[in-house]
Every structure is written in structure tokens, then in C-alpha cells.
Amino acid sequence: MRNFGLSIREKSIVCIGFMGVGKTTVGKLLAQKLYRNFVDIDVEIEKAFAMPIPQIFEVYGEQAFRAKEKELIVKYSQQPLNIISVGGGAFLQKEIQDICMADCIVLFLDISWESWKDRIHILVDNRPLLKGRSLEDMKTLFLERQTIYSLNHSKFQVDNFKAEEAADYLADALKLSWEIHAPQPK
Numbered sequence: 238m239r240n241f242g243l244s245i246r247e248k249s250i251v252c253i254g255f256m257g258v259g260k261t262t263v264g265k266l267l268a269q270k271l272y273r274n275f276v277d278i279d280v281e282i283e284k285a286f287a288m289p290i291p292q293i294f295e296v297y298g299e300q301a302f303r304a305k306e307k308e309l310i311v312k313y314s315q316q317p318l319n320i321i322s323v324g325g326g327a328f329l330q331k332e333i334q335d336i337c338m339a340d341c342i343v344l345f346l347d348i349s350w351e352s353w354k355d356r357i358h359i360l361v362d363n364r365p366l367l368k369g370r371s372l373e374d375m376k377t378l379f380l381e382r383q384t385i386y387s388l389n390h391s392k393f394q395v396d397n398f399k400a401e402e403a404a405d406y407l408a409d410a411l412k413l414s415w416e417i418h419a420p421q422p423k
């Protein structure tokens with residue numbers, strides 16, 4: 238069932254961006270600040286398979302992971318008032334791009350390669366697509382992925398912000414935009 242009736246204030250917000258940019262961390266804080274429900278699609282996929290992501294890739298393969306990712310994003314994107322953190326590769330699937338762009342507010346969390354590479358050591362163990370890759374390979378993936386993130390409604394550059402500061406800024410910006418778009422009394 239598509240959510241055709243939702244106003245801009247009610248639409249779910251979908252956080253996109255490269256692995257480790259902060260979609261989960263910032264998304265969770267943003268949800269608290271806006272009194273919304275937070276959904277992490279990676280966590281929902283892990284619940285569905287009852288195993289961590291690296292094991293899902295090993296046991297069932299990336300294709301099964303992507304199919305479940307699509308099913309869950311379609312489900313949560315149609316509900317009102319969610320903040321949805323999707324995996325870094327979700328926008329590789331055109332149907333996910335289309336449904337999120339049509340029915341939600343898509344927020345791209347952007348980061349420069351220079352800032353991102355300082356986070357590699359905290360990311361590599363839980364991200365199968367980073368494991369065993371050289372720095373050069375990671376940079377290639379990082380740059381290739383920028384094309385899919387260029388489809389968004391709004392972009393925020395996280396480089397110089399702590400997660401809490403980013404969430405504060407985004408909450409204020411969204412509230413302001415909702416004020417501007419609110420129907421004016423006659």
C-alpha cells in the first residue's frame with residue numbers, strides 16, 4: 238500500500254550515504270530530537286536472518302541480503318514518521334531509489350574521502366564489503382558510490398560535525414522547512 242496521503246511533516250526520512258558516514262548514529266539522535274521512530278534497516282535484516290551481516294553474506298550471499306533489504310525498505314518507507322537508516326548500498330537498487338524519492342524525504346549524509354579514511358579501523362570488521370580490501374580499492378568503491386547518493390532531497394556534509402551537532406542542525410533545518418511548507422491560515 239503506497240502512502241500517497243502523507244503530508245511533508247508526516248513523511249518518513251531516509252538517511253543514505255556511504256558505509257560509516259553516520260547514518261545509524263546521526264539517524265538515531267535525529268529520531269529522538271524529532272520524537273520519531275528510528276528504524277535501522279541493517280539491524281532489521283540481521284533480525285530477519287537471525288545472524289550478523291557478515292554471516293548473511295557468507296551463508297546466503299549478497300543477492301539474498303539485497304532482496305531482504307528491498308522488502309524491508311519498501312515496508313518502512315510507507316509508514317509515517319520514521320527515521321530510516323538504510324545500508325550504504327541500498328540505493329544501488331533502482332526500485333529502492335524510486336520508492337524513497339517518491340514517498341519519503343531522502344537525506345544524504347556526505348563525507349569527504351579524507352575524513353572517511355580516518356574511520357576505517359572502526360568499520361572494517363562489520364562491513365563485508367570493506368574486509369580484505371586495499372585502501373585504493375576502498376577509495377574506488379567510495380568514489381563509485383557517490384553517483385547513487387546524488388539522488389536525494391537534501392544533503393548534509395558531516396566532516397566537521399560531531400554526531401550530536403549534526404543531528405541538532407538537521408532537526409532545526411527540518412523543523413524550519415516544515416514551518417515554511419505548512420499550509421498558511423486563510
Ligand SMILES: Nc1ncnc2c1ncn2[C@@H]1O[C@H](COP(=O)(O)OP(=O)(O)OP(=O)(O)O)[C@@H](O)[C@H]1O
Pocket residue numbers: 254255256257258259260261262263279322323324325356359364395398399400401403
Ligand atoms: N559525526 C561523526 N563524527 C565522528 N564519528 C562518527 C560520526 N558519526 C558517526 N561516527 C562514528 O563512525 C562509526 C560509523 O557510524 P555509523 O555506524 O553510524 O555509520 P553508518 O553510516 O550507519 O554505516 P553503515 O552504512 O555501515 O551502516 C561509528 O563508530 C560512529 O560512532
Ligand SMILES: O=C(O)C1=C[C@@H](O)[C@@H](O)[C@H](O)C1
Pocket residue numbers: 255256279290323324325326327363364365366
Ligand atoms: O555499502 C554497502 O553495500 C553495505 C553497507 C552496510 O550498511 C550494510 O548494509 C552492508 O554491509 C552493505
Ligand SMILES: [Mg+2]
Pocket residue numbers: 260261262277279322323324
Ligand atoms: Mg548503519
